[in-house]
Amino acid sequence: MDEERRRQRAAVLKAMGHPSRLAMLEAIAGGERCVGELQAVVGSDLSTISRHLAVLKNAGIIGDRKRGQQVFYHLRVPCVLNFFRCVDAVLGVESLLEIQDDGCCLPARSR
Amino acid sequence: MDEERRRQRAAVLKAMGHPSRLAMLEAIAGGERCVGELQAVVGSDLSTISRHLAVLKNAGIIGDRKRGQQVFYHLRVPCVLNFFRCVDAVLGVESLLEIQDDGCCLPARSR
DNA sequence: TGCTTATTTGGCAATATAACCAATTATGCC
């Protein structure tokens, strides 16, 4: 159903909507990272990192693979970070208050 | 600062991370919409709609313009919805558990 | 087996979100 699809899309965005999780995603985008490495990036308690990773995994954004005693996380769909070209555009605009019809930052059908 | 930028990006994603707000954004992507029209789409209480709109506006995703006694909302950066090609890819993958190196859904530097 | 390292989970407190109703503000019309 359409409603269900929207629910899932929202869940993905919501999962990405946290500074620490974003920092983790950026790190993971550079290649597989284990929990300890991600803690070094973010700085929170290890248990907190683990919970954030669970959120991202649960949303389907990352996957994990156990190697030895470490768990390595990777992006399941690397392009998720491309969106930031557009998000940054949201942040950047100060002046324009009307709808822009041009293609903005991405190729296809904006509206 | 880099940390601050991340905080703002997260705020934009977080604002989009709610089914009702997503439905509203889709409607608004089709052109300016006033609060009453959006209520018809979503179905919640008018006050709830108004609060959701405040969240989106606060994140910089939409802008508003008062005409008569109605307030019309529009997308500030229409491309925000393009991201869903990628979000849907996140939802669609069942099989692949390893990092994909190909371009996925969007043009440029995935990682 | 016992010890160390890596990660997850249970439990808890603080804070944030979401939704509704009721009341308020703002605009237009008579």
Add this chain to the structure above:
DNA sequence: GGCATAATTGGTTATATTGCCAAATAAGCA
């Protein structure tokens, strides 16, 4: 001014999120 319509804001309650500590689980090594 007085009334109707459109939208926002105050107040409240229920629920979810976040972050930490402590405890549990899992894997490797002596």
